[in-house]
Amino acid sequence: MIIPVRCFTCGKVIADKWEAFNERVGKGENPAKVLDSLGIERYCCRRIFLSHVDLVGESLKFSVRDREGKI
């Protein structure tokens, strides 16, 4: 869904770095190097970035926009 705020295992705040990671990897950078430069060193945090699928944009398409229920 949306990137978890913290690493499940160690508790490091990771959500603030997701957008930078996603953008840079999308441009073709090596994910390992991006994670190193963002300061994500432990493999517990790294696996969350590598395995995350950001589906919140998909569910937004099916949401109602206002209180009247218009899409």
Add this chain to the structure above:
Amino acid sequence: MDVEVLGNRGARFTIIARGVDPSFINAIRRTVMADVAVPAVDKVFIAENSGVLYDEIIAHRIGLIPLKGGEGLVHPSNCECGGKGCPRCEAILTLEVEAPEDAYTVYSGRLKPEGSVFVANNDIPIAVLNKGQRIALEAHARLGSGREHAKWQPVSGAVVKYEPIIEIDTEKCSLSAKCVQACPKKILAIEGNNLKVISVWDCTLCKECVEACPNGAISVSYNPANAMLMLESEGSLSPQELIFAACEVLKDKFESIRIALENAKEAS
């Protein structure tokens, strides 16, 4: 005891304590993780949420955001209200946002402090909204400890380790550089005609270099009289403040043992 600061890079703080048992340093590490009181959001009152994320998800995400401040707050267990929550033991943050465009991300920086507690990291996405969707909520933060819930744990990495000792027998060493390649932390290097250890504290005692050496010239052991403590703060308190706070907590615990012992009755 002799303490040396090995590294102070951003939120990560590393010290070396010489001439002290690692169990003593470990007591500080465990106290920092489990018993230092920092604020975190514990109750969220949601007035409106028309986004796609459920109220529970948003409340959970807000709870995990690291908070700083709260010096004047009383721990709810010591509060006059009996832990129910009152202005003495709780600080309020509010969030009121209406998305001006589609796929609008709401960041933690939008949480407006109404009391003595502030968001420590302004860039955490809380929710994503479409145009016109609204979130209005009131979050109540209180002091707590990592023992209760991980959201009150002020550190992510907290490590204690012995001093590694890498001994190189220069007579047996053939400078084949097999150990240099084998070391996963890359702490060995050949400089001129000598095998050198670049940063001994990065050694993980894995002994890959010992296995790689064809001549048995390298040996790895450790010295338990010196210990390293690494703390990686999440922003509630600086690592130094965390160590001071942990010492205060330990002092109070020892004081409670003294008082209990003084009041102890002899078993009949």
